[in-house]
Amino acid sequence: MGRGVTADDGATPGADGSTGPAAAPGPSPAGPSDPVVVDEPGAFGPPEDHYQRLWNPHRLVYIGGEAKPADGSEQRCPFCRIPRGDDEQGLVVARGERCYVVLNLYPYNSGHMMVLPYRHVSDYTDLDDAETVELAAMTQAAMRTARAAYAPAGFNLGVNQGEVAGAGIAAHLHQHVVPRWPGDSNFLPVVAQTKSLPELLSDTRRRLADAWPGPDPRAVPRHT
Numbered sequence: 001m002g003r004g005v006t007a008d009d010g011a012t013p014g015a016d017g018s019t020g021p022a023a024a025p026g027p028s029p030a031g032p033s034d035p036v037v038v039d040e041p042g043a044f045g046p047p048e049d050h051y052q053r054l055w056n057p058h059r060l061v062y063i064g065g066e067a068k069p070a071d072g073s074e075q076r077c078p079f080c081r082i083p084r085g086d087d088e089q090g091l092v093v094a095r096g097e098r099c100y101v102v103l104n105l106y107p108y109n110s111g112h113m114m115v116l117p118y119r120h121v122s123d124y125t126d127l128d129d130a131e132t133v134e135l136a137a138m139t140q141a142a143m144r145t146a147r148a149a150y151a152p153a154g155f156n157l158g159v160n161q162g163e164v165a166g167a168g169i170a171a172h173l174h175q176h177v178v179p180r181w182p183g184d185s186n187f188l189p190v191v192a193q194t195k196s197l198p199e200l201l202s203d204t205r206r207r208l209a210d211a212w213p214g215p216d217p218r219a220v221p222r223h224t
């Protein structure tokens with residue numbers, strides 16, 4: 001069988017000028033004549049907490065009310081509903097007479113607690129004197145308890161007043177108590193928008209509730 005003609009046959013590269021290097025220039029790389037592109041500042045990500053969370057244990061306890069309520073009413077408020085239920089289910093760490101302590105469902109760190117009045121009030125200035133005193137005392141107790149259970153090197157304490165200031169549930173005042181350790185803000189939040197949390201919330205709640213000061217963990221902690 002004779003050899004057929006292939007694409008390589010019968011043509012001499014360059015003989016007709018069609019197979020040589022392109023004579024016409026292609027698109028040129030960016031040069032001084034190109035228009036300047038200005039990035040929108042908003043394109044660099046929103047300021048809100050859009051971290052995903054990487055939970056190292058493979059189960060997670062959720063309770064009702066993790067979603068943001070449809071409105072700011074007392075009827076839809078998870079912080080009003082939580083104390084009416086079971087401590088374990090609600091992740092309640094301690095109960096006082098006027099305030100209680102609960103774990104944050106979306107913690108910045110392990111042991112992230114919130115101290116709140118039972119009463120559905122939004123503003124720090126809405127607290128009466130007794131609530132103000134107990135909120136402060138329970139914040140101190142929460143710090144002591146976290147130190148006993150986790151030995152953090154520091155804390156962030158704070159109240160976000162209003163949605164514009166970052167409050168997730170602005171209608172019900174809550175004071176954050178966030179334990180901090182050296183290096184606890186690692187590459188994951190920066191690179192992967194993910195927080196690594198080494199302990200289940202249910203385990204954290206039990207450790208803190210067990211370490212809460214006083215013989216009765218539900219009693220108002222006393223100054224020491």
Ligand SMILES: [Zn+2]
Nearest residue numbers: 077080120172
């Ligand atoms: Zn409420």
